[in-house]
Amino acid sequence: MPIFVRVDGRPVILVGEGAAADAKRRLLERAGAVVLDETDATSEAQGPRLALVACDTPEPVAARLKARGLLVNVADRPDLCDFTLPAIVERQPVTIAIGTGGASAGLAAALRQRLEAVLPASLGQLADALASARDALRARWPDSAARRRALGAALAGPLDPLTEQPDDAVARWLSSGGTEAGALVSILLRSTDPDDLTLRQARALAQADRVTHRPDVPRAILDRARADAERMPCTAPPRDLPGLTVDVAMGA
Incomplete structure (x- = not known):
């Protein structure tokens, strides 16, 4: 289960020497962690909860370390790891973590390099602007579901995060009145492969408040919807529910 852990100012154990240990030290120091060795940590009043190991x-x-109740990461030994360290793409305050469950650090690094080339420098600026506009968003859409739909529609259009955005993009969107997506969208699948979804279909699934679907629709397709979106197996979608409903059926 992927999580982000705040380690700024907190002790983390690092055991090891050499290039692998040096890389982990740089990662910890960049995140603001207090890096300790195995013996130093015993004197900490607020003891560490994480440990990184890179030794022969x-x-x-x-x-x-595990006997002391710590969660441990071991370089190049996924079988010994309680957690793994992802490849990271940073557009502060946006952090994108790419993990393979320890299967291949090279694959994670290759994906990071691709994303570095795709994500614009303005992505962090867009995130800051959305954070600053939080009160304005709540005032415009007091209902959280309506607010989520409106923001989802904007990020799929005028606030596209994969497009370089001007400093005032969020302010201009709000001043224009914004939009709220609420509709019934039907998707007729031609394949059981989720990679065959069109961009429009994938966006609809990602923004849906609920997904109605026929029993033969594969889970791999339904998993493209938000985890908190309601799944409703049925023969016909209800048409009197507010918000965005996506109805999914297999084609002939």
């Missing part, structure tokens, strides 16, 4: 014989070190 990690098994006994990992065993000792």
Whole structure:
């Protein structure tokens, strides 16, 4: 389960030497962690909860740290890891983490390089502007579901995060009145492969408040919807519910 952990000002154990350990130290220091070795950590009043290990014989070190109740990451040993470290793309305050569950650090790095080329420099600025506009968004759309739909529609259009945005993009969108997406959208699938979804279909699933679907629609398709979107297996979609409903059926 992917999570982001705040380590700024908090102790984290690092055991090891060499290039791999140096890379992990740089990562921890960049995040503001207080980096300790295994013995220093015993004197900490607020003890560490995480440990990173990069040494030639990690098994006994990992065993000792786990016995103390710490979550442990071991370089190049996914079988010993309680958590893995993703490849990271940063557009502060936006952080995109790419993990493969320890299967291939090279694959994660390759994906990071692709995303670095795709994501505009203005992405962090857009995130800051949306944070500053939080009160204005709540005032314009007091209902959280309506607010989510409006913002989803904007990010799929005038506030597209993959497009370079001007400084005042959010302010201009709000001053124009914004838009709220609320409709019934029907998707007729021609394949069970989620990669065959069109961009429009994928966006509709990602923004839906609920997804009605026929029993033969594969889970791989339904998983493209938000985790909190309601799933409703049925033979025909209800048409009297507010918000965005996406109805999914297999084609002939």
